[in-house]
Amino acid sequence: MNADKIKSDGTPGTGYIGQSVPRANAKRLLQGRGIYTDDLRLPRIAHVAFFRSPHAHARITKLDFARARGMPGVIAVVDGKAVAEYCKPWVAVLAHLKGIKSAPQHAIAIDRACWQGEAVAAVVAESRAQAEDAADLIEAQWEELPVVVDMADALAGKYVIHSDLGDNICFTRELDTGEVDAAFAAADVVVEETYEFGRHTGVTLEGRALLADYNAAENSLTVYHSTQAPHMMQDIISRHLDIPEGNVRVIAKDVGGSYGIKVHVYPDEMATAALAVMLKRPVKFIADRLESFLTDIHAREHKAKLRLACTRAGDILAFDLDDLTGIGPYSVYPRTSGIEGNQVVNLTGGPYKHKQYRAKLNVVFTNKNVTCQYRAVGHPIAVSITECIVDLAAEKLGMDPAEFRRRNLIPDDAYPYTSAAGMKFEKLSHHQTLDKLLALMDYKKLRSEQEALRKKGIYRGIGLAAMIEVTNPSPAFYGVGGARISAQDGATLRFEPTGMVTCMVSVTEQGQGTEGIFAQIAADAVGVSIDKVRVITGDTGTTPYGGGTWASRGAGIGGEAVLQSGKALRAHILEVAAAILQTGGEMLDVRNDSVVDVRTGEAKLALAEVGRIAYFRPDTLPMDFQSELVVTRHYTPRGYGFAFTNGMQASLVEVDTETGFVKLLKHWCVEDCGTIINPQLVDEQIRGGIVQGIGGALFEHCIYSPEGQLVNGNMAEYLVPMAGEMPDIAIAHVVTPTKTSELGAKGAGEAGTAGAPGAVMNAINDALRPFKARVTAQPVTPERILKALGKV
Amino acid sequence: MMDHAVETTLIVNGTPTTRRIQPRQHLIDFLREELGLTGSHTGCEHGVCGACTVRVDGRIVRGCLMLAVQAAGKCVDTIEGLSDSGEIAELQRAFHERNALQCGFCTPGMLMAAQDLIVKKPHATRDEIRDHLSGNYCRCTGYQAIVDAIETVLKAKQLAADERR
Numbered sequence: 020m021n022a023d024k025i026k027s028d029g030t031p032g033t034g035y036i037g038q039s040v041p042r043a044n045a046k047r048l049l050q051g052r053g054i055y056t057d058d059l060r061l062p063r064i065a066h067v068a069f070f071r072s073p074h075a076h077a078r079i080t081k082l083d084f085a086r087a088r089g090m091p092g093v094i095a096v097v098d099g100k101a102v103a104e105y106c107k108p109w110v111a112v113l114a115h116l117k118g119i120k121s122a123p124q125h126a127i128a129i130d131r132a133c134w135q136g137e138a139v140a141a142v143v144a145e146s147r148a149q150a151e152d153a154a155d156l157i158e159a160q161w162e163e164l165p166v167v168v169d170m171a172d173a174l175a176g177k178y179v180i181h182s183d184l185g186d187n188i189c190f191t192r193e194l195d196t197g198e199v200d201a202a203f204a205a206a207d208v209v210v211e212e213t214y215e216f217g218r219h220t221g222v223t224l225e226g227r228a229l230l231a232d233y234n235a236a237e238n239s240l241t242v243y244h245s246t247q248a249p250h251m252m253q254d255i256i257s258r259h260l261d262i263p264e265g266n267v268r269v270i271a272k273d274v275g276g277s278y279g280i281k282v283h284v285y286p287d288e289m290a291t292a293a294l295a296v297m298l299k300r301p302v303k304f305i306a307d308r309l310e311s312f313l314t315d316i317h318a319r320e321h322k323a324k325l326r327l328a329c330t331r332a333g334d335i336l337a338f339d340l341d342d343l344t345g346i347g348p349y350s351v352y353p354r355t356s357g358i359e360g361n362q363v364v365n366l367t368g369g370p371y372k373h374k375q376y377r378a379k380l381n382v383v384f385t386n387k388n389v390t391c392q393y394r395a396v397g398h399p400i401a402v403s404i405t406e407c408i409v410d411l412a413a414e415k416l417g418m419d420p421a422e423f424r425r426r427n428l429i430p431d432d433a434y435p436y437t438s439a440a441g442m443k444f445e446k447l448s449h450h451q452t453l454d455k456l457l458a459l460m461d462y463k464k465l466r467s468e469q470e471a472l473r474k475k476g477i478y479r480g481i482g483l484a485a486m487i488e489v490t491n492p493s494p495a496f497y498g499v500g501g502a503r504i505s506a507q508d509g510a511t512l513r514f515e516p517t518g519m520v521t522c523m524v525s526v527t528e529q530g531q532g533t534e535g536i537f538a539q540i541a542a543d544a545v546g547v548s549i550d551k552v553r554v555i556t557g558d559t560g561t562t563p564y565g566g567g568t569w570a571s572r573g574a575g576i577g578g579e580a581v582l583q584s585g586k587a588l589r590a591h592i593l594e595v596a597a598a599i600l601q602t603g604g605e606m607l608d609v610r611n612d613s614v615v616d617v618r619t620g621e622a623k624l625a626l627a628e629v630g631r632i633a634y635f636r637p638d639t640l641p642m643d644f645q646s647e648l649v650v651t652r653h654y655t656p657r658g659y660g661f662a663f664t665n666g667m668q669a670s671l672v673e674v675d676t677e678t679g680f681v682k683l684l685k686h687w688c689v690e691d692c693g694t695i696i697n698p699q700l701v702d703e704q705i706r707g708g709i710v711q712g713i714g715g716a717l718f719e720h721c722i723y724s725p726e727g728q729l730v731n732g733n734m735a736e737y738l739v740p741m742a743g744e745m746p747d748i749a750i751a752h753v754v755t756p757t758k759t760s761e762l763g764a765k766g767a768g769e770a771g772t773a774g775a776p777g778a779v780m781n782a783i784n785d786a787l788r789p790f791k792a793r794v795t796a797q798p799v800t801p802e803r804i805l806k807a808l809g810k811v
Numbered sequence: 812m813m814d815h816a817v818e819t820t821l822i823v824n825g826t827p828t829t830r831r832i833q834p835r836q837h838l839i840d841f842l843r844e845e846l847g848l849t850g851s852h853t854g855c856e857h858g859v860c861g862a863c864t865v866r867v868d869g870r871i872v873r874g875c876l877m878l879a880v881q882a883a884g885k886c887v888d889t890i891e892g893l894s895d896s897g898e899i900a901e902l903q904r905a906f907h908e909r910n911a912l913q914c915g916f917c918t919p920g921m922l923m924a925a926q927d928l929i930v931k932k933p934h935a936t937r938d939e940i941r942d943h944l945s946g947n948y949c950r951c952t953g954y955q956a957i958v959d960a961i962e963t964v965l966k967a968k969q970l971a972a973d974e975r976r
Binding site: 041045046048049053055060146222225273275276278307308532700703708710743748 | 835836843844847848849850851852853854855856857859860862889890891894903906907908909910912913914915916917918919922938940941942944945947948949950951952953954955956957958
């Protein structure tokens with residue numbers, strides 16, 4: 020990269036990197052001209068609707084399709100056994116999560132349904148409405164089985180959901196640095212609290228969507244899929260449907276929100292692909308909203324007991340964690356449902372310099388919908404519990420919570436550093452971040468305002484939450500465990516005869532601006548103006564192989580691949596230019612769409628002219644010269660398991676102690692994602708993430724009855740943040756580029772969601788402090804606040 | 812099953828359009844499935860999320876709560892129509908510059924609601940903008956950028972109006 024493009028401290032130079040360039044691909048979305056999977060129409064298209072279990076756990080004693088098959092437009096009505104002929108079952112385990120176990124899961128359940136909403140039959144018809152009409156006429160008989168809904172009951176194992184597994188335990192982990200009991204014995208102050216987190220889900224506005232088009236003549240399957248990971252899906256569809264991988268093409272058109280929801284294998288989607296093969300025609304499945312609530316992965320159902328030991332002077336000595344999480348009846352394929360709890364163990368206490376840590380994790384099966392990785396996986400739990408107990412310790416010590424954090428955060432000059440949990444940090448900036456946050460929010464002024472308002476009966480609270488975040492994962496995340504999920508990504512850059520650059524990247528776009536930042540990087544790396552760059556993502560048929568979008572990896576990993584590919588293409592362009600101009604390539608550079616004299620900047624040759632000669636008049640070049648104007652480069656993060664980032668958030672709330680209502684007045688976030696490629700896009704990722712985190716902290720909850728029925732699985736009763744309730748959010752950055760890549764970018768997509776719930780819960784508890792009341796369960800509803808206040 | 816389809820004429824984006832419509836078909840499904848106007852989206856199909864917002868005789872409605880046959884004789888405007896006529900060009904530009912959209916799925920409905928506010932309440936405050944958008948879900952942005960973009964357009968229009976005086 021040219022020195023003028025970006026400075027060593029990561030601040031922008033004169034190029035596109037570091038500038039808030041508007042995303043080119045947003046224009047079509049603004050005109051309603053995006054193409055989401057449901058917008059696609061193919062000849063002979065058929066539509067599938069699923070018949071789903073009304074019971075949380077029941078044996079299917081009879082399925083009668085006679086009436087359904089007689090309905091207008093119906094093409095096929097099938098059960099799990101019929102689909103299993105075309106799609107092999109899976110067991111979602113990974114070798115590096117030692118001892119993890121799960122049961123085989125079929126695309127459509129056979130003999131038994133294990134959660135309310137599990138598909139047990141499928142109807143394919145000429146229209147979705149016809150398919151739904153027919154599905155209503157499927158006659159099923161059920162034998163209800165005992166239901167395990169509560170996590171503690173699951174752990175106790177009075178009834179085992181999968182008898183072959185012996186118990187309801189999917190995964191356990193214990194971590195112990197040693198000397199934990201000694202630290203607690205020596206401590207002046209010990210605090211302990213148990214935190215509970217309700218399940219919530221992603222509520223992508225576009226439901227899950229898959230259109231599978233099977234060509235029997237070629238034994239090829241083209242799958243249009245609203246997904247974050249096209250290559251992972253290509254591999255899985257190929258192996259489970261037994262179609263050669265080269266014959267499976269997965270195309271992600273515009274994706275209407277994902278947040279981790281669309282990176283998993285869903286049985287109904289696999290069934291749809293199998294039905295396309297069975298019926299030899301295109302079959303489309305669009306999850307409607309009620310299906311989404313019942314079957315999109317849920318997340319974050321945890322009960323975590325945390326203890327903290329510290330000295331009278333305020334030095335944290337140790338954390339001791341016992342976490343229990345319930346994941347539904349199956350570990351989700353292929354990433355498993357053990358990762359969220361594993362992350363909680365890895366991240367709890369993460370910003371702090373204590374040496375002793377002990378953690379115990381139990382991941383248990385229940386008869387509710389499955390849970391798996393959703394935006395910020397485990398972080399909201401780990402940050403909430405760590406930061407809430409840190410506040411509790413500060414309160415007990417009589418210390419200001421900001422000063423207590425300052426005393427305990429890992430010093431900025433301590434890196435590289437290994438945390439008590441064994442996480443390796445290249446370089447973090449907790450103290451710079453804290454200072455910047457306190458200045459940004461005018462912490463002292465807020466505290467004095469708070470004090471003054473309390474006297475008037477107005478109860479405001481200020482909550483802080485420090486965090487670390489896993490980004491740019493290496494193969495250590497999934498690959499080492501045997502998952503065929505690429506940790507590397509690739510970028511192919513093609514120089515066109517007109518001087519344009521086509522940039523094909525394996526990372527996908529879901530609206531976060533991936534294509535926009537790749538255009539910025541490619542333009543800088545090659546030396547062209549950004550309007551000359553066209554970016555293509557989301558197609559296994561055209562892009563290099565790669566992982567896609569998850570774990571805040573797109574900018575850091577995909578971006579580095581684009582950068583290296585762009586630099587190589589620039590060198591190849593210069594070779595052609597040197598041959599044309601009959602000079603040394605080192606005398607030339609590419610700037611502003613022209614080949615220039617490297618010293619004077621004088622334009623020598625327009626890039627369009629290089630393209631014209633290279634493609635149409637290569638006969639004018641030396642006999643032994645062959646141009647190569649397509650370049651591919653890959654990038655795999657190495658050296659560290661993850662490029663950890665850090666940040667700190669603050670929330671200001673006002674609690675109405677009569678109604679329990681919380682008004683969010685303001686929210687602040689300072690974070691460090693290394694090199695910032697597009698400040699506006701980073702800030703908007705963080706804002707959107709914070710609001711998603713606030714949703715989990717205050718509103719969102721998949722509520723199950725004791726019978727395992729989801730009682731609020733619709734948008735009217737499942738609350739999400741709306742415009743009227745959300746605060747303005749101020750964002751600032753500390754910039755510590757990672758040295759593991761030339762670009763220096765770390766991830767930013769999940770930071771907001773990671774830290775917001777802890778900050779908001781601390782703010783509420785700060786507001787309640789005069790009443791000696793605390794809330795410890797999320798979502799923090801008005802009812803819970805009133806209960807804490809003893810008013811209900 | 813008997814064919815209950817009703818021949819219906821409605822004016823879609825300024826063009827009189829006649830189709831045989833099943834009485835049970837919702838306006839959003841008619842626009843998307845029968846006319847190929849896929850810019851309006853189905854997000855919840857129970858009137859909560861606002862992704863299907865379209866304009867009928869000048870008022871914004873939920874396309875998933877109105878039956879297509881109820882639109883007989885009425886003027887239906889969709890994102891495609893508002894884009895092509897240039898009516899919301901300023902809003903679209905402001906949304907683009909402010910990155911007031913991410914995945915874009917809510918955006919057509921959000922723009923419909925925003926244009927409705929601009930027409931009806933040209934002096935709306937920031938809080939009023941937020942209130943007006945509270946029938947439209949956005950899961951990506953956290954709303955602030957959307958509020959900023961609409962505020963920018965409102966201020967520009969007020970400035971232009973002041974200058975004309």
